[in-house]
Amino acid sequence: MDTTLRDGEQTSGVSFSAAEKLTIAQLLLEELNIDRIEIASARVSEGEFQAVKGITSWAEERGYINRIEVLSFVDGGVSIEWMKKAGAKVQNLLTKGSMNHLTHQLKKTPEQHFSEIAQIIALAKENNIDTNVYLEDWSNGMRNSPEYVFQFLDFLSTQPVKRILLPDTLGVLIPSLTFEFISKIRAKYPNIHFDFHAHNDYDLSIANVMEAIKAGINGLHVTVNGMGERAGNAPLESTVAVINDYLPEVSINIKETSLYTVSKLVETFTGYRIPANKPIVGDNVFTQTAGIHADGDNKNNLYFNDLLPERFGRKRKYALGKTSGKANIEKNLQELGLKLNQEDLKLVTQRIIELGDKKETVTKEDLPYIISDVLDSHTYQEKITIQSYVLMHSKGTRPSSTLSLNLDGEIIEEHAQGDGQFDAFMNALSKIYKSKKLTLPKLIDYAVRIPPGSSSDALCETIITWTNNGKEFKTRGLDSDQTVAAIIATQKMLNVVTS
Incomplete structure (x- = not known):
């Protein structure tokens, strides 16, 4: 009853x-x-x-x-x-x-x-x-x-x-x-x-x-x-x-x-939320997090019990985070219909672990973005790195940025203001390049997207289109913070044009 x-x-x-x-x-x-x-x-x-x-x-x-x-x-x-x-x-x-x-x-x-x-x-x-x-x-x-x-x-x-x-x-x-x-x-x-x-x-x-x-x-x-x-x-x-x-x-x-x-x-x-670890109906109860468990599931379902999710109209999931192994990622890739070679799979695994260490929630829907980000990094050799930056934005004052850049082994620092945090960052970067009599590509498009169905803590992909000497190219940045993702995409741009 x-x-x-x-x-x-x-x-x-x-x-x-x-x-x-x-x-x-x-x-x-x-x-x-x-x-x-x-x-x-x-x-x-x-x-x-x-x-x-x-x-x-x-x-x-x-x-x-x-x-x-x-x-x-x-x-x-x-x-x-x-x-x-x-x-x-x-x-x-x-x-x-x-x-x-x-x-x-x-x-x-x-x-x-x-x-x-x-x-x-x-x-x-x-x-x-x-x-x-x-x-x-x-x-x-x-x-x-x-x-x-x-x-x-x-x-x-x-x-x-x-x-x-x-x-x-x-x-x-x-x-x-x-x-x-x-x-x-x-x-x-x-x-x-x-x-x-x-x-x-x-x-x-x-x-x-x-x-x-x-x-x-x-x-x-x-x-x-x-x-x-x-x-x-x-x-x-x-x-x-x-x-x-x-x-x-x-x-x-x-x-x-x-x-x-x-x-x-x-x-x-x-409005009475079900705890994530509640047996049978909780969000996490059919989710394998540890990579060794996913590997065992690939090998004769070693980590299955009689509580199969299909019995209750559910599906098993393989979480992505700092304890993920290649097996977890392969399970998610299979659901998306994707396949990577072992070298790329290793790089994607490492990137997911890095995100997990930052306490980022990584979902299956994030995977295509992560793959794109990692594979995009193959196209250039990293000679220029952003050592550090400070972004300031408070009500009543103009946004500002202090940037420290490693340019061919030389550390250069600049400060600038802008109409937004990323604009201030780009103005500081422009100052550094002008001091070295270098020209930056021109930003012509800036797009942000998150995976469908995500929430405010989702991974954010920023895609920036640049033009340099009449040629257009795109770079991507991936982070849970939109501005940080844009800065990552910008660092990729700096290395692409010097490659």
Whole structure:
């Protein structure tokens, strides 16, 4: 049972619109094939009422109405009336699963609580609403007041209840306790359907889910991306993967290839970013960074496991950076349909490592630019180098540049102002060349581009067209800073005209 639309919405700062709830509900049931979904809490707001009404109307038309569930309360029938008007047919009745909650929150005896619950269950049945029962704080109940929990379960076993829902409300369980508690309950009540509702406060939700299954639990509660209060709930995507790979005796019908699509949509609707290293759906989890891993993948897939990205509608990527090797780059080149000889591949690898050392993010889309930059460097011998430069630009003053140039072994320094940082740099360079009675080529075109889909931290390619003695030629510079890229392109120009 997926409770993204109810418990997942308790994630701090998250609130779905009615249209978003309907879209997610449709995807969960039709695209992922989830068995049941819990979509809201009764009585919350008029907006929630309209959202539930929209989902139940759609579900009724599709024959899904009995797969739609709403959290309700022991409130004398107010929740039942709300559900009737909203068109919901299944209530998940919230009750007290620990003596601590019963005594201090409700200030009632078990007998008083059970009597009120029986009235709500009877009222629901009169109104053709099925009942499941949540035992809130059940895990603490089993730890601190197990006699009350079993007294409660004895009572529920006499009621017309479809399922009993066992939540680790405060996320206090560890795997051994999960197995112990659920085993005891399943042994005593073998004919009752029990669900386990895991929270992730100790990052143990998936481990607890596995132990619950081994102990004989009948159903599981999950949320997309593990959304939920505090540290969240057991994530749907990891639950599906671990069941399919490690619990073959359990049969589930979730469509794995749609998990990533739904995950990203929920991320978009909530604005709640998925951590890059989150299993199954994180941006980095199918990305090999170390060159040795890419090399191993080329040699009988040595670094693959059963979590193949294609299972989840994704593709494996090979990151480019300071730990990249030739194998990483070759993998990316294959995707681009490019091939380099070993000498050029070595030069490109070295350039990517240099960029990685500067903490630049290098993408597959950057590769053609890097290749162009590296291969362009073959066309001249480097006799002139820009030793250092300072670029100054502040509001209210003209941009200026101080440049130190190594010209045939002689270090010459000049300072100049300009209409921009690069113009100031070029003016300083012109001063140096005039002092040596040398002529600079004329800049006739200046173009900047970044790879499609990149952001502000992308590598930037600056292409400058020059004319010298009536002939045009281009030089390229590559850096994350546009001005620096232009300076790199200019240094190439200086060496081209002296070659």
